[in-house]
Amino acid sequence: MLEAVNVSVIYEGGFKALNGASVQLAAGTVTGLIGPNGAGKSTLFGVLAGAVRPVAGEVRLGGEIVTQHGPAWRARRGLARTFQLSRELASLTVLENVLVAQPHMRGENVLSLLWSRRAVRDEEDAAIDKARALLQRVDLWKLADAPAGTLSGGQKKLLEICRALMLDPRIVLMDEPSAGVNPTRIGEIVEFVQALRAEGTTFGLVEHNMGMVRLLCDHVYVLAEGQVLTEGRFDDVIANTEVASAYLGAQS
Amino acid sequence: MGQLLVNGIVAGLLLALPALALSLTFSVLRFANYAVGSYLSCGAYLVYIGNVVLGMPLWLAASAGAALFAVIAVGIDWLAYRPLRDRGGVTLLVASMGVAIALENVIRFFAGNLPRAYNVPVARPMRFGDIRLNHEQLTILVAVFAALAVVWIIFRFTRLGRMMRAVADNPDLAAVRGISRSRVVAYVWLIAGMLTTLSGVLVGLDANVEPQMGWTYLLPVFTAAILGGIANPMAAVAGALTLGLAEELATLVMPVHYRMIVTFLVMVALLLVRPWGLFGTRWVTK
Amino acid sequence: MTVYLIATLTLVAIAALAGLALNLQWGMGGLVNFGLFGFYMLGAYIAGLLTVQGLPPLVALGVAMLGVAALSALSALISVRLSEDYLAIVTLGFAECLRLVISYEGWLTRGMLGVSGIERPLQAWWPRGWGDTGFLLLALLAVLIVYTVLQALARSPFGRLVRATRDDPGVVEALGKSVLGVRVRVFAIGGAILGLAGSLHAFYYSYIDPTQFGPIITAYAFMAVVVGGRGSNRGVVASAFTLIFLLEGSRFLIDLVPGLGASELAAIRLFLVGVGLVALLIFKPDGFGREPRSALADKTSSRF
Amino acid sequence: ASLASPPMSLAQQSPIRIGLLAPLTGIGGPYGQEEEQAARAAVKIINDAGGVLGRSLELIVADDETQPTAGVAAARKLIDVDKVASIAGVWSSAVALAVKPITLEKGVLLTVNGSADEITDGDNKNLVWRFQTNGKSWGEAFSKAMAKDGIKTASILVLQTPFTQSTIQPFRKSFTDAGGKVLDEVSFNAGQPSYRVEVERIFGKKPDAVFVAAYINELSAIAKEAFRSGYDSKIYAFGNAAGSNGQFVKNVGAEVAEGVHHTQQVPVGKSAAYSRYLKEIGKPDGTIMTFGAQVFDQIVLTALAIEKAKSTDGVRFGVEVPALVNADAPSIGDPAEALKALRAGKPFRYAGAASDFRFAPNGDQTDLTFGHFLIKAGDSKLVGEIR
């Protein structure tokens, strides 16, 4: 479905954050990406989503090479992502933050605003219903009219997820969705993911919450120092002593 | 050609001080002070009073004027900018437009519109082979380099500099790390006030002392600061030198009155290659 | 006095149009257009030059709007690579260069002498002596139309997308929308409005020359938007009114101060204008209005 | 006896309002105050002499910020709110061009100092009068002055305004016709931070003389720059820049100013009107203030025309303006005496303070004599006259 093949990333200033890493997100599965802090997980997500240009290697989406295409192009083909440090649209309301993500809005075209006002309004109503359903799930609907900049840290993370799901994506990349989120709400996220996977959506998941990874991931990659250290089923991977000492600590 | 280079460098240095003041206030307070030109004029006039009315030697008048105007700059901040501190860069920019109009007319009220000159003799140039360097240019060279060095050291290596950059970066975090924002802001204005006064004197030496003098410098100063990378004070200096040289060398290929077009094209080209300014670095906000 | 009020209101209308254009470009779209006066000037020159060539004024106005819109759209193309501050200086530089060209290319623009004898649109319609009033009505109509259109845009999904681009272009890209496309459209619409404002300027004064156009026009537009409350169209119109009357009203103030020379009084007047501006910002912190929102409260009122 | 105490009616009737639209701020700022002083002086002299039509004059001053848009706003206020009979002192040609349509429409007399040819173009219904040489005569005056000084090569440094520009073509033509050679010409913009580039370019070619067509601020900066850069070409400048009440010398110092030539309309110094003007503003004889003198003439002639036409309607009294200076009769320079002669029905012509000029039908001044001055040891000395 979505794969990175031997990608390397060198940041401005010369730091090599990825060094020939390859991952594969199989259709309809949840693929986990774990590894120590600074291993390059978020960078790899950036590469998959098109926000970070690799210096070597390529990215394939549904078999097609998409390395040269930007994030907007990939998003239009059904790839959605969340950011590790939430990037809410601060001056827009919570509801608006979610609505912007709705694809194919005719109301975003200045001319159709003039010609087909009715259709624009109907589309908007439908989008609001969809957004409401999402926001209610994470208890943000009560804040629908608050500017997103005033949300609490955890609420912003939840908003990120709603916004990504609003895209009707075929693939979702979630970067630490659980960080800062209350344990009870994490359950909500897990349910979201499970329901959508059942419908065929593909997921990529960066997480430090091992419970969540164990529960959700069909396949796990361990990244360290820009390279894939090992991969496999969750239980097999964490049995690896190297992983245990570098990543899990005494928990293992 | 050699002469063109010398002239370009001097023109650039003349821009460097106010550009430095501008980017210093910008980098800490996150707003572009439109009144920087009026500050320059005010400083020049204060020094004029010391030099011509009270008969002090120019260096003494300049020091006294710089000290006095530094305090005034803090006062202006307290009256006009402090109440708007949390209201976003452009609100403050617009406020500084108001301050600029007000200051320029304070000058006009007391000093009228006629141009004036400092009490220093105008002398013939020194010659080094083909190249002429006049006394004002030499003064400019020395004064600007000294001021730049001092500010650079303060900003890059001292506690005060770190305080300024911390407040610029994240005022709330700076507060919990024990840094009082109002103190830092006051320091910034003190330094900016001195820099603008000094540049006012140099501009006055170079041309005339008149109410519009700062206004005429405003556009090039902004250009220089932004070209260099406005959030980075030392880059503003590089921007100023680039601008000075570009204007001077442009006359080789364009009619003199169109030299700005060349400058503009150079600037756009540079910014397209280096979108964060010549020497600026990306300002990280997330 | 009535005549004078009519003249002043016409200025308000023109200032309001420039303010509305900036409110779209910068207020909503986050694109700092310091070169606003250049686009405005271009509108005035296209309208003025075409009218003195014998084109009907309304046609000239239409051409001016289209021309400025096209050029604005072009200049938005470079905005993708530039952050806020840099776009500001690039547009400003562009405007200054444009003014230079207009000043020196006399064969085309009549240089520093300026273009005089520009005829106003629809002057034959009004009875003799009512020309100024008629022109004011025309200008007010223009403001009304632009206001309505912008208000509708602001509440539409397009407006929401524009504001999203202002807040974080990176997110908008990640959501599959073209940031460049949004910016080009915003600049083009704003440009058309600036072309309109510039044309009205040319018609109103019936004489244009390069000294009439400078960064101060941009400054006034920013004042209108910031004093009005960024993003609020109603606020912009209200503050254009306030600002012009502050500027004009102060002319009367100086008649009341005895014992000072005219130069001193002129200085005091402009001093008060400057101080008044700062005071407005300090004592009217929310401006005159709020930014319109797309998802209306009535649609979400049943949210519990 | 009536000279000491004005007639009763003067205090009772409402005054006649005269507008002065002066450049109090902006690039014309250096001349605004001079204009205001001159206008006040003229008004005072007229009022002391009993006013006109038995009413006193009242001067209303407005600032045009040397900017057409502000100028129009200020003119609107003068006309629509203050109801002035005339507007005097319009310094910038651009402002004059912008204000002209309004004054024409409202029938208000407009007297200007701007010299762009367009100002007096078209049918002006006797409402627009220029109190300034046009560019052509002034340009030619410079070439004649240079010819007399034996200048063979000259370069031109010209500020980009309608007035300064309009002097260049006539100067070039007249100078080359007389066998001189123009080496180079550079235009520059108002309000530049520095003029070093221009100076290098123009003076670097070492012409015998440089014609600097600019105002006092730019001239001061340019003269200083040329001196400091070690250049020796002679500078020729406008009297309103280099003379200007001694301000230029004060600015740049006697050493830099030494040897700068300037020309302007005379009879400065031997005109009764000019002496009266200087006396009224308390300046010593020999002070050179061109714009002030022009405004003085504007106000005086406006007053005389009103008295003569027995009307404050611009269209009616505007007609009288040329008649008052063009008449074939004895010259009078003192405004008070002119007023007396007018009341007594004695024929006379007004000989102005700025120059002993005549008016052409289109509104331009003709018949001007230029004085050729040279700055020596900090003082402007008259070295010749050019017709």
Added chain:
Amino acid sequence: MTTSATGLELRDVVAGYGGHPILHGVSFSVRAGETLVVVGPNGSGKSTLMKTAVGLLRPISGQVLFGEANVTTLGAPARAARGLANVPQEANIFRNMTVLENLQVGYEFVASHSAPSFGKRLDAVLDLFPEIRAKLRSTAGYLSGGQRQMVAMAAALMPEPSVLALDEPSAGLSPRNAEILFEVIGRVAASGVTLLIVEQNTRLGLGAADHGVVLVGGRIRLAAPAAEVLADPDIRRLYLGGA
């Protein structure tokens, strides 16, 4: 680490933004040298409480006490000077300064004269978080999420504070680093520092605490010894994530 320990107390604090209260009368106290952990759902006001405690938010009513002293009207810099250090939840580093400069700023404006030299403290802190040693010269804004968190924690520890207020210190840390973090917290607590911690990783957090507070909707739902909070079945189900 430090000798003079200070307690922290909030009395009836009502606080919020733009006049709208978020905290509706919150009171608790942490005795000198003890550790208190606040847990609760997202948006319940934990960060707001933290901001009030460190002086970034002026309460609408109520008092903040620092030992015996009432510091309600003191700003954040003054409280920092009295030995309070803070790691905020978001924006907790100076993004445009290097990591080293972040640590320097953490130290130099508050460290008392009797404190060990900068170099000594730097070594000590880097020993706690060895992963950031390699990044000392990097711009902090380019760090990964977890690296930022460690830099923020290190900067707060630099001046040897007597009270440490941490808002979700473990968010974004790898399991191993989270463990290290709580080891460090335990050591700091043992040295007599008073700790106020907001934590979503409730098990780890409450496990390291003396006292626990559950904040719901801006009101204290439960305040008890940490072990009791962990054991309360209702609280577990509603706020601590399942069984």
